[in-house]
Amino acid sequence: MSEANEFMTVGELCAYLKISASLAYKLSHRNAIPKYRPTNGRVWFKKSDIDQWINNHRIMSETELNTLTN
Numbered sequence: 001m002s003e004a005n006e007f008m009t010v011g012e013l014c015a016y017l018k019i020s021a022s023l024a025y026k027l028s029h030r031n032a033i034p035k036y037r038p039t040n041g042r043v044w045f046k047k048s049d050i051d052q053w054i055n056n057h058r059i060m061s062e063t064e065l066n067t068l069t070n
Contacts (some may be wrong), residue, residue: 007036007044016050 008016014024027033034049060068 006047008047008050010043010045013045013050016047 010021010024010028013019014021017024024033028035028043034045034053036044036046038044
């Protein structure tokens with residue numbers, strides 16, 4: 001399995017994103033972050049989904065916005 005398709009636990013997600021467990025659980029509970037929950041127990045996160053989620057939340061710089069409006 002390629003690294004991008006590997007599943008991560010909450011702890012691994014926290015290390016990957018450098019966030020607290022509290023924030024990870026908040027994002028998960030609010031369905032703000034893609035997750036897998038094959039049972040009603042553990043929550044899993046796919047690295048490729050997390051990378052795509054990060055890329056989808058990119059904020060353009062002021063220079064990029066000015067280029068678009070001109």
